[in-house]
Amino acid sequence: MTPLDIRNWVVRRYKNGKLISRTSVGRFDASLPEEKQLHMTPQLVTWKQGLIPKGRCSESCLPGTRKVLREGYHICCYDCIPCAEGEFTNHSDSQNCRRCPEDEWPNERRNKCYVREQEYFSYETDVLALVFSIFSVLLSLITVFMLGIFTIFWKSPIVRANNRTLSFILLSSLMFSLLCVFLFIGRPVDMTCMLRQTFFGIFFTVVVSSVLAKTIIE
Incomplete structure (x- = not known):
């Protein structure tokens, strides 16, 4: 096979016409070994507007x-x-x-x-933390008051008819559920992070189960 010359055609436009130049920039010879068939001299290539095209079909990936x-x-x-x-x-x-x-x-x-920025309820910066704490304490005191009444009149017919054991479990679980608010307030540490979800989940589940049990029994 006849060797082929690789030429660079350059068209320059002037006021009185245009000039076309041809420059040999390489050679292809299929009779030579594969690694020597193509010989190029990149320095002789003239690109349009002096821009050399990139050997990729995708843009560079940015950081991130x-x-x-x-x-x-x-x-x-x-x-x-x-x-x-x-x-x-x-x-x-x-x-x-x-x-x-x-x-x-x-x-x-x-x-x-x-x-990382730590965001949590704080008594110094969040008013809601103080509001939640006050409501939790008040409701817990009401629950403790009801527990005291049930304890004093433990053997009375009204308490016995109201399923005293189940009512005691319901009130106790409700009180601990309300007090779980304090586990969610303040700078979190390993101990509170482990206990807050576990304790609240257990006590709240017992409360709901006790209400459903009392509804079915009654």
């Missing part, structure tokens, strides 16, 4: 995203996928995102991590 290859396309074709929640990347064209340290969280662009 990662590259995912498009199935069925060339390796230079990919999509830019935002990092998952809790992950970040601070450089372009990243293959994988990194997870932030345990006490940090990524920003909206997910290109860096910052220390």
